Amino acid sequence: MEFATFADRAATIEAESADLEIVAHVRDLLAEAGDDLPIVARFVQGRVFPAWDSTTLDIGPNTCYDAIARAAGTNVDADDVEDRLAERGEIGAVAASYDFGGQQGLGAFMGGGGAGAGGAGGDNDDHNNGGTGNNNTGNLTVREVNDTLTDLAAAEGSGSQDRKVDLLFGLFNRCSNDEARYLARLVLSEMRIGVGEGTVRDAIAEAFDVPQEPVERALQVSNDYGQVAETAREDGVSGLDEIDLEIGRPVQAMLAQAGTVTDALEEWDEAAVEWKYDGARIQLHYDPADPGDPDGDNKGETHVFSRNMEAVTDALPEVVEFANEHLDSPVILDGEVVAIDDDGSPLPFQEVLKRFRRKHDVAKAREDVSVRPVFFDCLHADGDDLLDEPLVERHDQLESVLAAERQQEPEEIDGFSLLWVTDDPDEIEAVDADALEAGHEGIMLKNPDSTYSPGRRGKNWQKRKPDVETLDCVVTGAEWGEGRRATFLGTFELSVRDGDDLETVGKVATGITDEKLEELTELLEPHIVAEDGTAVELEPAVVFEVGYEEIQTSPTYSSGYALRFPRFLGVRYDKDTEGADTLERLEMLRDE
Numbered sequence: 001m002e003f004a005t006f007a008d009r010a011a012t013i014e015a016e017s018a019d020l021e022i023v024a025h026v027r028d029l030l031a032e033a034g035d036d037l038p039i040v041a042r043f044v045q046g047r048v049f050p051a052w053d054s055t056t057l058d059i060g061p062n063t064c065y066d067a068i069a070r071a072a073g074t075n076v077d078a079d080d081v082e083d084r085l086a087e088r089g090e091i092g093a094v095a096a097s098y099d100f101g102g103q104q105g106l107g108a109f110m111g112g113g114g115a116g117a118g119g120a121g122g123d124n125d126d127h128n129n130g131g132t133g134n135n136n137t138g139n140l141t142v143r144e145v146n147d148t149l150t151d152l153a154a155a156e157g158s159g160s161q162d163r164k165v166d167l168l169f170g171l172f173n174r175c176s177n178d179e180a181r182y183l184a185r186l187v188l189s190e191m192r193i194g195v196g197e198g199t200v201r202d203a204i205a206e207a208f209d210v211p212q213e214p215v216e217r218a219l220q221v222s223n224d225y226g227q228v229a230e231t232a233r234e235d236g237v238s239g240l241d242e243i244d245l246e247i248g249r250p251v252q253a254m255l256a257q258a259g260t261v262t263d264a265l266e267e268w269d270e271a272a273v274e275w276k277y278d279g280a281r282i283q284l285h286y287d288p289a290d291p292g293d294p295d296g297d298n299k300g301e302t303h304v305f306s307r308n309m310e311a312v313t314d315a316l317p318e319v320v321e322f323a324n325e326h327l328d329s330p331v332i333l334d335g336e337v338v339a340i341d342d343d344g345s346p347l348p349f350q351e352v353l354k355r356f357r358r359k360h361d362v363a364k365a366r367e368d369v370s371v372r373p374v375f376f377d378c379l380h381a382d383g384d385d386l387l388d389e390p391l392v393e394r395h396d397q398l399e400s401v402l403a404a405e406r407q408q409e410p411e412e413i414d415g416f417s418l419l420w421v422t423d424d425p426d427e428i429e430a431v432d433a434d435a436l437e438a439g440h441e442g443i444m445l446k447n448p449d450s451t452y453s454p455g456r457r458g459k460n461w462q463k464r465k466p467d468v469e470t471l472d473c474v475v476t477g478a479e480w481g482e483g484r485r486a487t488f489l490g491t492f493e494l495s496v497r498d499g500d501d502l503e504t505v506g507k508v509a510t511g512i513t514d515e516k517l518e519e520l521t522e523l524l525e526p527h528i529v530a531e532d533g534t535a536v537e538l539e540p541a542v543v544f545e546v547g548y549e550e551i552q553t554s555p556t557y558s559s560g561y562a563l564r565f566p567r568f569l570g571v572r573y574d575k576d577t578e579g580a581d582t583l584e585r586l587e588m589l590r591d592e
């Protein structure tokens with residue numbers, strides 16, 4: 001396809017505001033793309049490479065301004081381009097405002113080598129879209145643009161920026177005004193003609209007469225609009241159904257919504273509960289070494305991708321080492337990479353960021369901050385795609401993949417996130433308390449029957465909502481613990497003020513580490529005024545800050561209300577009981 005035809009269709013699409021009409025225009029464009037269909041399916045979204053491919057053009061705006069200036073003539077420089085940008089607001093309009101093509105020199109003919117000399121170069125202030133202006137324009141095809149941009153992306157090392165400018169100059173030099181508009185936008189990832197992913201999906205289905213659903217599935221699995229468009233055209237639904245996950249080609253990560261234990265247990269019979277690790281999302285792709293591996297290093301092919309499908313393998317050698325040590329079959333695993341201190345305890349999320357996208361001095365950065373992976377999902381195991389399997393089965397696969405070599409109990413497997421399936425709120429609270437005690441962020445609640453939906457933020461994964469409002473309650477009672485906690489007070493009774501009285505609102509027992517229980521026991525023991533079995537009554541002296549999911553009416557407590565899922569957040573050492581919250585505030589929070 002001529003690049004001029006593409007630019008013409010892009011202009012038509014840009015001028016259209018009705019969604020259905022846009023889909024129809026994209027459909028027609030795909031239908032007439034011929035051999036260039038994969039390229040056109042990407043260009044129309046403003047992409048040069050498939051979404052899964054981390055390759056970038058690595059062109060800054062200045063490189064693009066230089067190339068435009070050079071192609072526009074000797075009387076134009078990059079400052080002039082920038083001035084026009086300030087006036088016109090976007091690079092496409094600026095590129096379309098010049099007449100290109102008068103520049104001579106190798107670059108003008110071969111798409112590279114040396115700046116052009118002489119030539120008229122000029123202005124096209126009348127915005128004559130589609131004007132050709134001179135005899136070097138025309139005949140540029142989308143394939144030539146694609147191939148030149150691919151060469152440009154591959155340019156590395158000293159002199160690579162000059163080479164990029166040369167290649168880009170060569171393209172602009174052959175552009176009409178409208179072609180230049182869309183070329184400039186393409187190279188700076190600013191296409192903005194109103195074509196989103198959903199538009200292309202619908203257009204592929206319409207153009208090649210296949211249902212949307214298999215197109216959608218193939219896109220989720222491949223993240224390659226070019227491949228999916230071509231397959232839909234050549235092989236229809238059966239071809240689309242055969243597109244599978246591939247080791248080395250990332251999938252979009254399934255995302256979570258905010259949720260509560262109450263909602264999760266209302267929606268599903270049981271909830272799958274996991275620790276929530278405070279790190280950065282990773283996807284590990286691993287294929288074991290070929291026995292005839294020419295390197296003879298017996299190391300597998302390993303790729304690590306970020307949540308945005310960027311390749312981060314080189315920045316995280318610990319994850320590569322983990323894969324080589326623990327895996328022996330082809331897999332795709334979903335997980336989190338967490339920064340750890342010398343004892344292996346988790347460090348805050350900010351520490352991971354020091355490592356995550358690092359390109360240089362990785363060994364040095366590793367000395368400062370170590371990381372370890374923890375996997376919670378398995379998308380592919382030994383030839384089988386598992387996206388459509390229920391969560392619990394994918395988790396079983398994860399367990400067996402990681403246990404394969406180690407012959408250990410699951411609890412002891414490195415890099416493996418445990419999962420509890422339960423309908424018991426107390427068990428969920430206990431998992432939450434353990435997660436917090438181990439230094440993690442809290443819990444994730446997942447639908448045990450749910451499939452893996454790449455890129456979706458649905459209800460099937462819920463991250464427990466942070467407490468919006470907290471309450472400062474007076475501690476009016478407690479219970480001695482059992483077993484190893486027999487010498488500690490626990491299960492603290494909470495009350496709010498009502499005039500001169502204190503009215504109970506619930507008991508808090510979770511979110512408290514052993515170390516903290518010891519501290520709280522020391523703090524509260526002097527205030528015991530009565531004991532009955534393991535129950536103790538306390539004079540009002542200490543104020544706890546507590547979080548909760550909900551305030552419900554309840555006959556159990558004297559206030560008439562109960563805090564649902566109360567969690568200990570800390571002692572308000574700065575407050576006496578007079579400063580604790582009142583029944584009035586409790587009622588106000590409930591009504592909000």
Ligand SMILES: Nc1ncnc2c1ncn2[C@@H]1O[C@H](COP(=O)(O)OP(=O)(O)OP(=O)(O)O)[C@@H](O)[C@H]1O
Pocket residue numbers: 255256274275276277278279280281336376417444463
């Ligand atoms: N066991 C787990 N299961 C799923 N995700 C987990 C788990 N542990 C940690 N996570 C992380 O939690 C993230 C979801 O919640 P979080 O709010 O932390 O994400 P975010 O990136 O801050 O926000 P958002 O995903 O809403 O944009 C996941 O993307 C993943 O990185």
